Amino acid sequence: MRSLFRRVRAAFDERMQAWLRRRQGVDRDPVLLHRRRIYILPTRLGIAYAVMVFAMVLGGLNYNNNLGLGLAFLLVSLGLVAMHHCHGTLSGLVLRLLATDSAFAGQDVRFSLLLENRSRTPRPSIEVAHESAASRLVDVPACGSAPAGISVPALRRGRITLDRYVVATRHPLGLFRAWAVVHPAYFAIAWPRPAEPGLVPPGVETDTGGAQDHARGDEDFTGLKPYQAGDPLRRIAWKAYARGRGLHTKQYAGTDVVSHVFDWDSLAGLDVEERLAHLCRWVLDAHEHGEAFGLRLPGTVIEANIGTAHYERCLTILALFEHGGADE
């Protein structure tokens, strides 16, 4: 009986979602919550409140007790005013994507949203929820903004799309819940799950890079340069930092500049996902050690380089390999 009820309800929810999607279409950033797309219903507590107030009205009428009736009517209108406030908490809210945080498959990718309030009244206790999880309650100040995040578990590599999330609130009294369904076209990348360390990458193509890259190498310390985002952590001059001179990166020079090129073909004999997992592991390790690396995949060659952008680019290429950028 219960499972039947659940099935009926799930089917209903699905229909409802499909209908909502058809009705509203895909939302483009930034999303302004128009009052006509905000739904509102009493919560269970709201229904209990209504029953209580109804009993009070009946009693007041029966006993001809005007003060009791007055209290009941005050509570009636408090509830109705709270309903308006609940609706107004969402109406006019602006949502935009702030950032997407990619992650390895098996972890959660995170969509960071910015809730903007352009009005002069604060919008407290707003919840941004996805099927997988609800965010904590966010208070958006008047004429201000507040971040909220949605974490979506990445089950396998590729694009993780976020095509539906719910913004809801029970502010101010918990008697009503107002919500709006947003259908964005956001996606984040789930990188392949890295293989266990073990398989040593072939040390191919050791570059005698002195000529082209005299400022980089592993051998001789040549001096400090100001830190730039992307410089490997292990080359930061912590001693200098401790002396209060700011963040600097140690510069080395030398002929023995190693740049790996991780080759798809070197992993012959493994299937696609395993190859990607190993490539991913190598990229990860190389980036961690601050070594330059490149990728060679069927149809794609990425020149050796270093830095976070390069690292993420390589991982993304691996994530989308043979998916052709199609959705998961």
Add this chain to the structure above:
Amino acid sequence: MSSEQPAALRGLDGVLVALAVAAAAHFTNLPAWITLLLVATGAWRWTAHRRGWPLPPRWLRATATVAATVAVVASYRTLNGVEAGTSFLVLMAGVKLLETRSSRDLTVVVFICYFLLYAALLRDQQLRQLPWLLAGVLVATGALMRIHAGTAGDSLREVLRRTAVLMLQAAPLALALFLLFPRLPGPFWGIAAGDSARTGLSDEMTPGDISDLSVSGDPAFRVRFLGPVPPPAQRYWRGPVLHEFDGRSWRRTRGQAFPQQQVVATGEPVEYQVTLEPHDRNWILALDLATQWPEREAYRAFDFQLLAPRPLTELTTYRLSSHTQYRAGLTLPESVRRKGLQLPEEGNPRTKALGRELAARHSQDPQAIADAMLRSFREQPFVYTLDPPKLADNAVDEFMFDTRRGFCEHYASAFTLVMRAAGVPARVVLGYQGGELNPIGGYMLVRQSDAHAWSEIWIDERGWVRIDPTAAVAPERIERGLIGSVGVNEPVPGRLRQDSAVWFQVSLVWDAANDFWNERIVRFNAAGQMRLLERIGVDDPDWRALGLAMAASLAAFFVALSVYLAWKSREPPKDWPARLHAVVARRLRRRGVEHDPAESPVAYLDRAAGACPDIATEIVAIREVYAALRYGPLPTETDLRRLKYLVNRLRP
């Protein structure tokens, strides 16, 4: 256990405060053990929350629920009725506190708080309840908001402010519903009789026992005279008539029918409207002697007391006529005569002897006997006091011959006994004497402290004649009321002393407000609704007009609230800095500094500052805030305010 969900238990403190406020409205009516239990449970729950103690297991809570139910049933014999229901609710709130783990549990406690406030109104609808009621709703709603507002509910002041705003916004609709929601002509279901004792006249009088009647300054009833107001000496408001005497106490007759006696009224009638505070008895206090009353709502007993068919459990108004000059009774039926002469065989021998002696000396002439008796009250050292000594078995003898200190009850009792002993039919009448005119409200207020007792004797050819022996001892009691009649050093309850003129004025205003409250709010009913509709221009209103008006006001309220909320949360205008800059340019034009369209706003302000050295500082300040708003990294609302302020102050 409670440490698992600290976030879910947001607002426990608010709920405890709300419960305390709501239960305090019942403090005087709750048995002490219930109050103590609630306080203990609340304190325990709070400590458990702070210390992270585990909440009691399920079986303990179930036992507590059953025990509470049994205890209430055992002490009240019912769960029904305001008193028992309130006690039950309070206990249930305590039990619920034991298991408050989630915001839902806390919300249930808040709902109980609302119900407790409601129950307080079922008991008492007086004006002085209003502030407490509003405070209770504010605190309970604030607690509700604190539970559900997340981190925004952390600031107590902010929560209370926002709750107050909600309540203010709710007030217009609440008022409209109150005025327009159709009232019932009668109840759906039977109304339980009031189960709380109220102050008021008793139907028994025992001089010598401690009487607390005169202590209370509470209003007994209010009177609006439609014509001239009778002088103080005629303001006798008739209550129960006491016939039975057992040597100590006077009581009403019970279970015996007596023939009606005819009343011949002379002179002009006094027409008035009396609004009685609920006193849980069925008597209607009427000016002596009531000659006209609404037939269906009242009747006059054989002893001329006006009675209602039901006890007055709520504020009730009657339109009455009385005559202050009358002949009550043409002939005396034998049964009434026997009742009026009834004396206990034993006790009070000296008083009875005095009666017989007076009868012999004045040859059975009732008027002469009464005069002689009054004379002896006046001439012998009798003292009028609110603090008489206690009297033992032969109470009347002791009072008449030993203590000689007492108030109206003592004098009325002794006088009536003497008259009966002298063979004159006599009885004691309880009621009120006096009343103060409230010039602000235009009515007369009669307080519980105006309660009085006097005698009636039967004189052939004249009928029942009122004799007030207290007037002989303390004539000022009749002329000036209780306060004027007792000595300066007499112990009189503080609220009766009218020490200062200011205090007197304040009490007049307060009572007028109470009267307005009673007449316009508490007694507002279906008829009042129709009158209201007529006043706003509806011809011949009926319930349909009422429904229409209510629907219209609901719609108007929703529209108004939506518009107001939309206006409140409107976006600030797009480009305030540019507008304000235009204002500055317009003002500076008067000084001959025109804004060149090709010139940047900042450059223009620089040039203007150079051209007008007297206001250069102000212009530079404007330029800086303008630049911060336009080009700064973090333009804030405060900057905009500051710019507005500076621009408004700029008067070139």
